[in-house]
Amino acid sequence: MIITSKAMNLDDGPVRSCFQRRRQNFLVDFPSRKNGHSMECHSVLESAYCIWLEFAPQVVRYYTQPLTFTWIDAEQRYRYTPDFLVVLTHGENYFTEIKHDFTKQRQSLLTKLESFHALCFQEGWSFKRRNQQRITGSTMFHTLLELYSRSSTYNQQRQMYCLHYLQQRVWPTTLGDLVQDSAAPDIGTICYNLFTGRLTADLTQRLTLDLMVDWAPSHE
Structure with missing residues (x-):
């Protein structure tokens, strides 16, 4: 059950700001041609993912930190902001989560991502995960x-x-x-x-x- 009610106002920019400038956790401005302005990414790896989005012809536009979702699954309340919303031709779109290595993430995060994946399937959305090897390893x-x-x-x-x-x-x-x-x-x-x-x-x-x-x- 989704209890987020606020509509996506994507022109407002990212809904989540990053104030902690730890290693692999700082703001990177990526100069996007498809969007016509710089995109605020929360890591170098996120900015690297933008290269693929700029290259893919089916990608029309994309947004970073587009919306924070709040929902309940099996009496557990979750709150989650995807790293990207990617808009494709013909109005299709998908969300993406970026991590250097998903096998090294906390179980609580992995459980939340699995729940969000199920939520996306229920709502007719698509959800992708991309790690460092998938993004920069080729x-x-x-x-x-x-x-x-x-x-x-x-x-x-x-x-x-x-x-x-x-x-x-x-x-x-x-x-x-x-x-x-x-x-x-x-x-x-x-x-x-x-x-x-x-x-x-x-x-x-x-x-x-x-x-x-x-x-x-x-x-x-």
Whole structure:
């Protein structure tokens, strides 16, 4: 039984503030392009999860610490704030809890998460758990992180030039050849187009000058 009655007003920002600046428990501002402003994360790992949300094409928008739920399960009262609410295309969404290692959490927290999972199933919501290995343990994550970090110089004017350049060049090519071409867009714009899929490459590989890059005209 849910006894939280307050409607979600997601434009107000996180409902839970973090005042304790302990190790792995401090505020990190993540510069989100999908949201158009920085997202207040409560750990470096939460900010790392944002990289995947920015990359996933089905993610339209996301919120940190979106709403505090209060409910009763088997006469036990619970209070819980998910780390993320992720909004997908066609109006679907899911909540996410982030922890470095769920096997090392207190049993009381694990019981609460299991109860919230059941509550989500009852209400027709989705709930996911993501640990450090799942978020940052792959080569692909580090490639995406580097692309996202380097693409901070992207802007619409540079992108217009890039689209014109893509149509003139012979494909495929290597990232090194692109970087060495004096007529090519700046590296930030190239990284932006790789991150967003306008330029295609095997992003499960490390980002090196030998990375093969391809482009095809959009049919949109």
